[in-house]
Amino acid sequence: MAATWASFLAELRIELADTSATPRYTDDMLYLYTRDGIRDYSQFFPYAVDQLQLLQVTGNVRAYVLPQDTLGIEDVQCPLDTHLQMRQERPGSQVSISKRLLFYHVGAGNLYLNYDPKDGDGVFISCYTLHPVPSGKADTTFVFTIPNADIELIKLFVMAKVQIKVRNDQSRLDRFKITSGTREDNPMIIESTDFMERYHEGITRRTRGGVIQLYRTRRFVRSTMLQRYSH
Secondary structure: OOOEHHHHHHHHHHHOOOOOOOOOOOHHHHHHHHHHHHHHHHHHOOEEEEEEEOEEOOOOOOEEEOOOOEEEEEEEEOOOOOEOEEOOOOOOOOOOOOOOOOEEEEEOOEEEEOOOOOOOOOOEEEEEEOOOOOOOOOOOOOEOOOOHHHHHHHHHHHHHHHHHHHHHHHHOOHHHOOOOOOOOOOOOHHHHHHHHHHHHHHHHHHOOOOOOOOOOHHHHHHHHHHHHHHO
């Protein structure tokens, strides 16, 4: 079952040992930190949107509004199931004008086509965006699009931000007030750093590596062996 903002907040307060009738950390603060955590997580694992129909820019038949917080475009279709190519531009080169709809390019938050689409043909994109966030602290029924296995990472991010705030508040006391040089005696530094390190370690573990082969090895290996046995 996907996590809701209400269930996430309740579990987060248990993690923070902040379940009393008068909590130390407000819902507003935890909401802001959660929003920041989701946006940071999205930079590594964005939200995939498939075949979303774009709205046309008023007064421009070739311009379409991209979704807010778009991180990358995977595919553009106009009409549906007809794939367009991204226009490749090189400095000093001229853009050829075609009387067929073949290409698209992106600029100023809009997607532009190289030719007028036919009446009734919609523009559809598959893209990557930031994961949605609750509209506010009272949006209790909001459902996270982040996989349940990764909800722990958002909690770690929020807990790190909370500890950093506590550290900063504590550093305002006379005992830890910075008067000259760099102070290393703040007792909260290790705790806050640990939570943030655990967050980034979790991101690293979930990021799968891979190998991209840029050439064919068979012909090279075969020619090398022939040369070896010909001597």
